[in-house]
Amino acid sequence: MSNVHVLEHPLIQHKLTYIRDKSTGTKEFRELVDEVAMLMAFEITRDLSVEEITVETPVSTAKTKILSGKKIGLIPILRAGLGMVDGMLKLLPAARVGHVGLYRDPETLVPVEYYVKLPSDMAERELIVIDPMLATGGSANDAIQALKQRGAKKIRLMCLVAAPEGVEVIQKNHPDVDIYLCAIDEGLNEKSYIVPGLGDAGDRLFGTK
Numbered sequence: 001m002s003n004v005h006v007l008e009h010p011l012i013q014h015k016l017t018y019i020r021d022k023s024t025g026t027k028e029f030r031e032l033v034d035e036v037a038m039l040m041a042f043e044i045t046r047d048l049s050v051e052e053i054t055v056e057t058p059v060s061t062a063k064t065k066i067l068s069g070k071k072i073g074l075i076p077i078l079r080a081g082l083g084m085v086d087g088m089l090k091l092l093p094a095a096r097v098g099h100v101g102l103y104r105d106p107e108t109l110v111p112v113e114y115y116v117k118l119p120s121d122m123a124e125r126e127l128i129v130i131d132p133m134l135a136t137g138g139s140a141n142d143a144i145q146a147l148k149q150r151g152a153k154k155i156r157l158m159c160l161v162a163a164p165e166g167v168e169v170i171q172k173n174h175p176d177v178d179i180y181l182c183a184i185d186e187g188l189n190e191k192s193y194i195v196p197g198l199g200d201a202g203d204r205l206f207g208t209k
């Protein structure tokens with residue numbers, strides 16, 4: 001069963017409040033999503049493995065640690081996932097970035113895949129699928145499936161806000177994928193938007209509508 005981690009750090013929760021607020025404009029929304037993504041990267045990487053090495057300091061030798069184990073791949077789901085990539089790269093500058101393009105058909109709400117471009121060595125990488133919204137779970141579910149079909153072994157999912165329905169879908173279909181969230185909201189409305197949520201993440205990030 002997937003572990004679900006709700007990141008309760010006060011800075012994350014504070015910034016999420018302003019992300020949710022409908023009076024927050026595009027520029028500030030984008031900046032806040034970027035900042036929260038960076039803070040989430042810090043929390044999500046707590047369990048990365050490290051190894052001990054020795055370095056010469058100007059004074060003596062120090063036994064100290066560096067990251068070891070699998071390298072990271074970031075996989076934003078287009079298009080709203082793009083808004084979280086730069087923030088994560090601030091802490092994980094060597095990560096490779098792959099893209100999965102999906103949109104929810106407005107009538108059927110079924111995700112439609114239109115683009116997949118992934119790092120060639122992604123089977124050796126620990127992948128983090130990124131999307132601000134986990135609503136019905138259809139998009140994240142299909143993105144994870146697309147990665148597994150192409151050989152991905154270790155995947156985490158990171159979203160700002162989730163509906164319980166979406167969390168359930170991922171837990172059922174991808175029990176090996178741990179989920180990292182800032183909040184689990186009440187549910188979905190008749191258009192499958194998250195309630196209270198933050199509205200349409202892509203439109204708010206890119207100023208479309």
Ligand code: PRP
Pocket residue numbers: 077078079080081102103104105111131132133134135136137138139140166192201202203
């Ligand atoms: C939004 C969001 C997720 C998806 C979540 O994208 O960024 O990808 O909806 O909904 P689901 O869990 O019900 O699948 P959207 O389809 O609006 O595409 P966009 O990012 O290109 O606007």
Ligand code: URA
Pocket residue numbers: 080133135192193194195197198199200201202
């Ligand atoms: N996609 C969004 O951008 N927002 C929602 O609330 C649900 C899906």
